[in-house]
Amino acid sequence: MNQASNTDQIERSILIKASAERVWRALSTPQEFGAWFGVKLEGEQFSPGHHARGPITIAGFEHVIFNAWIERMEAPSLLSYRWHPYAIDAEVDYSGEECTLVTFTLQPSGDGATLLTVVESGFDKVPAHRRADAFHMNSKGWEGQLRNIERYVTQ
Template sequence: MVNMTHNEASVVDEETFSVRRSIQIAAPIEKVWRAVAEPEHVSRWFGRTVLDGTGVGATGTMTFPDYDVIPLRIEEYDEPRRIAYRWNNDDALGKLPDAVDEATSTVFTFTLEESDGGTRLTVVESGFERTSDPLANLEAHRTGWDLELDKMVALVEGEA
């Protein structure tokens, strides 16, 4: 049994309409980068991810069980330090199945830093003020990031 690193939960900032979580991972930065930036690795802990390339402007989809396919696009790419994705949220379901909805999409950014012999990963998702129900969406994504990132930590540390 791997003893997984204990991390604080995500927090909501209602003034900036964002969700933030910083976690420590007992694995090298290159390994964590692969987990957040390479579709075949992202698919193992998050939604099934398909991208048409790498780098800024690459587009694709993320698919979750029992949920619509979510279009996404890479907005920022600085290997192995920072990657940002823009994706549709519930406001765009059924309206724009093949494109990112510029009006209501949110952006989640992973920032990686070497820390304590491992990696400090911070995710910030912002843009919720443009959604139909900002507070409900913030809370749903806060709990989602806790669940998904805990799965990623278990996966990455289990292979470390």
């Protein structure tokens, strides 16, 4: 897994032994996305301009609602959405904060594999009191999520 970061963005990549079409389906289909990401997205859709939401299913985070505003979908190579990073406190209204942009890009590689890269940018606009925690937790989180999608599509 490749790692690169600065104060404003996180970038992680992984080479997955699956076709770009298979990885794309796991990213762009809400039910499949939810299966590896850990969120219940039944009845939701991913399409540009759509707000997808559902409860997180990861132990200890069941009180958190996944909220994503889908920006772009270019099958089978790009999916992006905006969200509030590490918005885990049920008592806080995050709606007044700027969102970060999460962009997944897929590049077919040799032997039918796919290079999947996720970039989350815009942390410099996260309120100062939350920025370091959001950056740190999402940095670790994307490493885990890339392993999750790899396991999901290759099982």
